[in-house]
Amino acid sequence: MRDVIVVGAGGGGPVAAKELAERGLDVLLLEAGPRHARPREEWTHYENDANHPLTGFFRFGPADRAKSAWFRETPQSSFVMQLSGVGGTTQHYYANSPRAYPGVFSGYSGPDAGAYDTGHRFPFRYAELVPYYEWVEATLPVRTAAMGTKEEVYFQGCETLGIPVQTALTTTGDSYRPQQNAILQPGGHAGRTADPRLLVFPRSTGCTFCGHCAQGCMQPVRAPRNQFAKRSTDNSYVPMALTADAWSPGGRAAELITDAFVTRIHTEAGAATGVTWRTGATGESHREDARVVVLSGGCTESPRLWHNSGLPDPNGWVGRGLTDHHLDFVVGVFDRDVGNSRGAGSAARCDFPGRGALEQAGLPPALQALVLSTSDSGIRGAYANGRGLQGPWDGPTGRVFGPELAELMQDGGHDRLLNVLVFTDDDVEPGNRILPSAFPADAHGPVPKV
Ligand SMILES: Cc1cc2nc3c(=O)[nH]c(=O)nc-3n(C[C@H](O)[C@H](O)[C@H](O)COP(=O)(O)OP(=O)(O)OC[C@H]3O[C@@H](n4cnc5c(N)ncnc54)[C@H](O)[C@@H]3O)c2cc1C
Secondary structure (H helix, E strand, C coil): CEEEEEECCCCCHHHHHHHHHHCCCCEEEECCCCCCCCHHHHCCCCHHHHHCCCCCCCCCCCCCCCCCCCCCECCCCCCCCCCCCCCHHHHCCCCECCCCCHHHECCCCCCCHHHCCHHHCECCCHHHHHHHHHHHHHHCCCEECCCCHHHHHHHHHHCCCCCCECCCCCCCCCEEEECEECECCCEECCCCCCCCCCCECCCEECCCCCCCHHHCCCCCECCCHHHCCECCCCCCHHHHHHCHHHHCCCCCCCEEECCEEEEEEEEECCEEEEEEEEECCCCCEEEEEEEEEEECCHHHHHHHHHHHCCCCCCCCCCCECCEECCEEEEEEECCCCCCCCCCCCCCEEEEECCCEEEEEECCCHHHHHHHHCCCCCCECCCECCCCCCCCCCCCCCCECCHHHHHHHHCCCHHHHEEEEEEEECCEECCCCECEECCCCCECCECCEEC
């Protein structure tokens, strides 16, 4: 009998595993996907190789890329950007770690109190969460993002908006600021050169400005795993959990099993008693008991597993309330290099609490071409759908395609582009939910309908 079984080694699970292993509990961490133990042999910076949703090494599917990705029913025109494997979706995340606006918590009465989705406030006070923020910020660690050329240009634009620079961690009004992120600060030659001979640990430490956060961080070359710059959980909390006996007095190393898809949570008298999982390579089932089960399979698989385990859903809210987080890109074309491809994926932002945010986003070439050619604001030179901004330029705004797209991207053009990622505020939408699908079940049970 284990003390704790944690289901899922993504953003959340390893945090629980590390904290509990540090305190001497017997923790088993089960992950459906693979563990990329040697990223520099297993990963590349080729974006299609990394991020193709069906065949990339970052996808929601098994380790063997010849096998198909795991199916989700998405009846609306949509795409669920989640990954399997140790690190989960943090393997390609941007490591930005802003604190939530205090106005989304109960008991808040600041001047911006009415700006938020007040129907769905967190049922506790912001001040109660702050010690946990501080603990995670110290552990990852979270620091003010390293700045480069694209941030400098972005801030020049921000200065024209008439809003202040935000220097505190807590945001309650319109403002702009460097991101707080979980990317180790550049040290030595890092961030100062593109010479690969110098971008080698320990001559270089932290972020080398390679610009490939979305393809998984494996920099600087020769750095040990826990010194890779981006603190995705595969580089931070998982190594800490697996070595807790070595660094924490009284700690006990957590055990990690990958290729282990949990198919059922067992309960007795209303309390979890253990889980059953399936080993993908062999198809074998295993059962293990525990005093506590932590369900951390992400916002699609956790409700799927809950439903498939026949657990209660008395008010119908299991899997409901996924937030809407509409996004679009505004792309500016400059007559000089603004460093689009260099540095952290997103290191600067403007906040408009209750309404949304404008994030600076640096993109590698394929993602940049994708962003230029996906929008619902029409196709430049072909048609406008009335949604695009009107401005002092010729023709409609909107997607760029064909020769114009090629021209924008070639001969260093990619580094003359500056992206602003526009986010609407997150509102809880009861109709956005996960249900068991009527499609045929897979080897892990009924599949989720998103
Ligand atoms: C492009 C992109 C950029 C992002 N950038 C940021 C950012 O800058 N800052 C930020 O805070 N957030 C960012 N996010 C969001 C962030 O990555 C997620 O919110 C976070 O990873 C969610 O953590 P999670 O543990 O809930 O799920 P996940 O990280 O998705 O992990 C779930 C894990 O559970 C495993 N699992 C699922 N079901 C089972 C099962 N039945 N049995 C065993 N294992 C299972 C999965 O394989 C997966 O590894 C970004 C997301 C994307 C897509």
